[in-house]
Amino acid sequence: MSLHQTENTEQCLSVGLMGGTFDPIHLGHLLTAEEVRIQFGLEQVIFVPAGHPPHKNSRRISDQEHRYLMTVMATITNPYFSVSRFELERPPDRVSYTIDTVRYFYAIFGGKCKLYFISGADAILEILTWKDYRELLSICSFIAVTRPGYGLDKLTETFAVSCPEALPGIHILEIPAVAISSTLIRRRVAEGKSIKYMAPELVAQYIIKSGLYCSRDEDAV
Ligand code: NAP
Numbered sequence: 001m002s003l004h005q006t007e008n009t010e011q012c013l014s015v016g017l018m019g020g021t022f023d024p025i026h027l028g029h030l031l032t033a034e035e036v037r038i039q040f041g042l043e044q045v046i047f048v049p050a051g052h053p054p055h056k057n058s059r060r061i062s063d064q065e066h067r068y069l070m071t072v073m074a075t076i077t078n079p080y081f082s083v084s085r086f087e088l089e090r091p092p093d094r095v096s097y098t099i100d101t102v103r104y105f106y107a108i109f110g111g112k113c114k115l116y117f118i119s120g121a122d123a124i125l126e127i128l129t130w131k132d133y134r135e136l137l138s139i140c141s142f143i144a145v146t147r148p149g150y151g152l153d154k155l156t157e158t159f160a161v162s163c164p165e166a167l168p169g170i171h172i173l174e175i176p177a178v179a180i181s182s183t184l185i186r187r188r189v190a191e192g193k194s195i196k197y198m199a200p201e202l203v204a205q206y207i208i209k210s211g212l213y214c215s216r217d218e219d220a221v
Pocket of ligand 1: 018019020021022028029032048050051053054096097098099118119120121122123126129130131145178180181182183
């Protein structure tokens, strides 16, 4: 879906912003977005592939157009899902901060709409180090998605100690299928193993055709 379709502001009550690197997008992300959409009664979920995320210097991230295309292919059959190029169209030398993204969507949807930022619990655990986090917490709620076995207490304790006023705006959701991870997929491709049923078929084929993740250096620190 185009950004213009994404940004139809009519009749919007609740919108999810699914933030992530999506390198690559996989079935765990899709199941998560659908589960969140249903549980939180969202009108739509906008996938926002990260442009130049902060704290991401340890691994070379795939070209943003590859990540964008895979995200579009993965989401195209769900009428409630769309993909935004907002972070990808920022200047290449500019880090993309979540506050800029959320401000952008807040300006579009305004007070008519409740915004939820959905991402991995590991990422959300770090919010208190993010740029303008207090403003961020005041204009949107967060849904921290965890894999089975993740210590949920860590997240609640961190906020209870450092920013208790933020706790009502932080939701935690355990999604068993998030046991699939982008790291696992990249590793399996590098080892020549199948990724069938981990990512949508089109995405799996795109990865092979584009030669993505062939090198083990992808995850080098
Ligand atoms: P990450 O370190 O790549 O991911 C952290 C963990 O969360 C990984 O296990 C990852 O699994 C999982 N994850 C990431 N996105 C997810 C999603 N939408 N749903 C479920 N699990 C997800 O984190 P990241 O992707 O770089 O960052 C996540 C988001 O936070 C991005 O939108 C990024 O821009 C934002 N962020 C903002 C700031 C800031 O503004 N200062 C700082 C850091 C991150 P997979 O690898 O399988 O996805």
